[in-house]
Amino acid sequence: MPTSSLTLPIRRLTPADLPAALDLSADRSWSREEHKWRLLLSAGTGYGIDAPPDDPEGGLIGAFVLTSCPGYGCVGMVLVARRHERRGLGGRLMRHAIAEAGDRVLFLYATDNGRPLYERLGFRAVGAVTTLSGAFVPGGTTEPGVRVRPATAADLPGILALDLPVAGMDRTHLLTRLPAFADALAVAHGPDGRLTGYGAAWPNAGTTVIGPLIAENPATARALVTFLGARAAAPVRFDVDDRHPDLARWLRARGLSGDMRSTLMVRGAAALPGDISRRFAPYSVALG
Template structure:
C-alpha cells in the first residue's frame, strides 16, 4: 500500500520569489501591488509553499489551468520589537498577504500557513487585518476582533478643506527629522518600527511632517506611496485630528489621481471629513489580535496605518 507523498514544506521566501508572489496574488483576483510586495519581502519575512511536482495534472493548459511551478500558498510576517527603553513591553508580529491558490482552496492550506505564522511568532502577540472571508479562520485560531477599518478612495477635493488646517505648518521631511519621527511614533504605534519608517524616504513619493508652533520639534508625520491605481496615504501619526487633517490635505494636494485612505472607524470625525472631501467606500476589514488585549499603541494619535498589511 503506497502512502501519500508528504506535503511540500513551508519555506522562507526571498526577493527572488517576488514574481511568484505577484502571480499568486493575481490568481486570487488581487491586484499585483509590486511596490508593496517588494517592501514586505525586504522589511518583513515572507513564507510560502511551492507547488508540488504533479501540480497541475498533466494535460494542455486551458481556461482556468495554471503552468507548473510557482507558489500555492504564502504569507508575510513583519516583526516589531518593544519601543526603545521599554524592554518590559510586548513584542508584536503582523501577519499579512495570506494567500492560497484557487485550485488548492479548501484543503487546509490557509490554516497550515496561519499555524506556521503563530509558531514563527513565538511569544510575540500577533495582529492582522482580516477580510470577511478570512475572519472565521482567524477566530478559530484564537484571534479576537478589536476594531474596524474602512477603505476610502477617490479624488480629494482640496478646495474648501477645513480652514483650521491652514494654521498647521507642513513641510517635507528631511533626514534630520528621523529621530523626532521615531520618538513621536514609539508611543503612538506602541512598538519599534524603525526598520519601516527609515524606508519611507525611498518607498514613498512624499514624506511630510507637521512642525510644532514653537518652531522646535514636530507634531505629526505622514507619507503617500504609489500602489496599483491609487496613491495610499499612510502612515498618518499626529498629536490631534486637526494636525492629521493638515497632513492629509497637503499630501492629497500633491497627488494626481485617486487616493486611498484606510480609516479606523473610531476616528468618526476624520472619516466624515474625508467623505465630505470626495472620498467614498464601504469596504470594511476587521483588526484582530492574538495573545494580547489589543493591537499596540495609542489609537487617539494613530490616524492611518503604514498599510493594512503592516499596521
C-alpha cells in the same frame, strides 16, 4: 497519485519570488501590488508553498508575510491559490506564522472571508478600518496653527520619537524605509515649532496610499492629508479606523468613498498598545 498540498514544505521567500507572489495575488483577484510586495519581502519575512510537481500551473500555491517589531508581529498577504483552497492550506500557513512568532503578540487585518479561520486560531477582533478611495478634493481653508512641509533627513529622529508612544512598538526598521519607499513624506509643526505629526504617501496599483499617519490631533491629521492628497498623482486610498468617524466623514466630503472593511484582530493580548487617538492611518493593512 496526486501529491497532497498539506505535505509540501513551507519555505522562506526571497526577492526572486516576487513574480510568483504577484501571480498568486492575481489568482485571488488581488491587485499586482509590486511596490508593496518589494517592501514586505525586505522589511518582513515571506513564507510560501510551491506547487507540487503534478500541478501544471506551478508557482506558489500559498504565501504570507510576517513583519516583526520587538514583541509584536503582523501577518499580511495570506493567500492560497484558488485551485488549492478548502484543503486546509490557510490554516497550515497561519499555524506556521504563529509558530514563527513565538511569544510575540500577533495582529492582522482580516477580510470577512478570512476572519472565521483567524478566530479558530485564537485571534480576536479589536477594531476595524474602512478603505476609502477617490480623487482627493482639497478644501478651501487651512488648519489654523498647523504648518506642514516636506520631511528631510534631519526629521527622521523626531519622527521615530513621535511614533514610538503612539504606535506602542518600535517601528524603526519600517519607518527608516519610508524616504525610499514613499513618493512623499511630510511633517507637521505647531505654532511653537514642535513636531506634531507626520505622514507618507506611496504608490500602489494605481492609487496613492496615505499611511502611516500619526498626528497630535484631528486638525493636524487633516492638514497632513490635505498636503499629501493635493500632491497625489493618482486617486488617493486611505484606510480609516472606525475610531475616527469624524475623519471618515471629512474624507468622504473631500471626494473619497468606499465600503470595503477589514477587521483588526489580535492574538496574545487584549488589544494593541499605543494611542489610537493619535494613530490615524496604518502603514498598510499588510503591515499595521
